Amino acid sequence: MSEEQRDRVWEVFRQESEGDPMVHGGSVRAPDEDLALHYAREFYGRRQESHRLWIVPREAITELDDPDLLKPPFDRSFKKPGGYIIKHKLEAAKARAGESM
Amino acid sequence: MNETERAEAFYAHVGSGGKVEADDWMPDDYRAAVLKFVEMHANSELMGVLPEREWILRAPTLRRKLALTSKVQDEVGHAQLLYRVAEDLGKPREQMLADLMAGRTKFHNVFHYPTESWADVGIIAWLVDAAAIVSQQALRDSSYAPYARTMKKICWEESVHIMHGRDVVLTMMNGTPHQRALVQDALDRWWGPLMQMHGPPTDPTKDKDLHWRIKAKGNEQLRQEFLSIYVPRIRELGLRIPDEALRQDGDGRWHYTEPDWDELRSVVTGHGPKSQERLEFRRFNHAQTQWVRDSLLGPAAAAA
């Protein structure tokens, strides 16, 4: 077994300020969780730039990047606010309401 | 889609500003080119540690001691970030370190030269890092996304180094005549390597790294940007740049004495004044700490 395989890769996510989303920062190599924590702190916190870190073994991450699943080809506009164009309908409704008053 | 079509689609994607992630399919020659580029960058950060490291024990005040140690630490950190990018392209870190120490891979010319005085610490942190940041800023647009993201973090840290270096230089320029002479002497010695640092002008149509947007700007463009920003900042301190031919024409273009490209080629292939000594120092320390890695990583280490 090579040194590469005995040493694990840990992905580090950081929260810049309280309430911010956790954003991927990068990765460190360490043989165990204790040292991974130390090294994550060094690489993503030594300038006081992080409020919180998540340290995750790379193999625990499941990736999905299939465009067929994430950007399906058929219409999904009904799922987004921009999919509802109401300007003209609103104008018509206001005009009608004004007439009936 | 056959392999050729797939590659064509890939190059059309990166050519039009598309990004590539580590797990994405990529043509072998693109992978090889990115790896080579990032590996040399990582090597340079790691070897770049050594000239300044010599002054960590000699820093003359508590604050300078902190700033310099922190700066050199950042360079080690950059080496780690870049080796991580390269590792994910398929080459193990141990292999990259072995290739570096054996002289099979290269590192930047400026790290093959000696440091002679405390003024060198200022000139390196200010001007060598400034020349580096000009090219690193352009790399934030690299088509290889993990590299581009890493460059954003690195550029942010480098900007602190430039401030540290400039502060060292300014303090000495405001000091005694001897201190000013030390700064001038350091500039005289570092100017040649600085002018060579971005490399000779290349033909953009033949530069693969440029074509595939691994890098975003050509060598001469980077050198021109460096000169535009830093020549005035150097001169305003009363320092003399050791090139009689250096001047800017009406179009803003800098003219200068042709850098010694033979020296550059010779230096980066391991024939610089400190090349072999620094590689030997790396080999020595790597060997001295092998038992630690073996102990930490378990009994299988003997096979590493």
Place this chain on the structure above:
Amino acid sequence: MVAPGLTDATRTALAELLLSLADDEFVIGFWDSEWTGIAPMLEEDVAMSSISQDEIGHARALYELLASLTDADADAIAFGRSPGEFRHAALLNHARTDWAFTIARRFLYETADATRLAALARSSYEPLANLAAKMRREESYHLMHIETWLRRLASGTGAERLRDALTRAWPDAQAIFTPLAGEHELVRSGILPEPLTDLRTRWAERVGSVLGELGITLDAAVVADDGRTRRTDEFEWLHGQFTMVAASEEGATW
């Protein structure tokens, strides 16, 4: 002068205490900063460098506190003395040596420092109590880091090297608790809430219990009277390094 109400004797003793604390942090910070760029792994390189920077930062704060007592300048105290004027413990006279010695020394030093700072956080001299409390926040991380390394080395193929290094460092580590000139005065005034001898006992128990778990025992050791005044060629060399630029030109600013 920020300490009105102190007698001359108390002030002198306080200055001696601050100098010993500051010099300990300064010298260990210098030795360990030498790992920057050449530590066993890149990740660890950055971690050890941070720790050495923390120590220099603590030394700086302590020198500044001392400077406020004596109307001096922190840099002048740090860089302007001869080797014989330093007051760090004999443990810190040794060169960086190798990783095993670095881990062994750091473990003994960090545990001693933690014991010492826990007491000083209760000091009647408020600026010192405040500073000790602040230092403890960073030192607790150092302790976690060093204990992780101690356990990893003790359970790996480096165990023998670690044991040898601990054995070598142990006698001189006692010097961290070598009684200070004027210590009686410090204890009487509550500046030092407990005598160093008592702190040493507590420290030795803590070290014994951690090492005991790892199957390591160390021989009984004594506290040498010259534990904070003895100097070595290795320290002379280090002193030559850190004064090289600072002493190169009289009156220059760097």
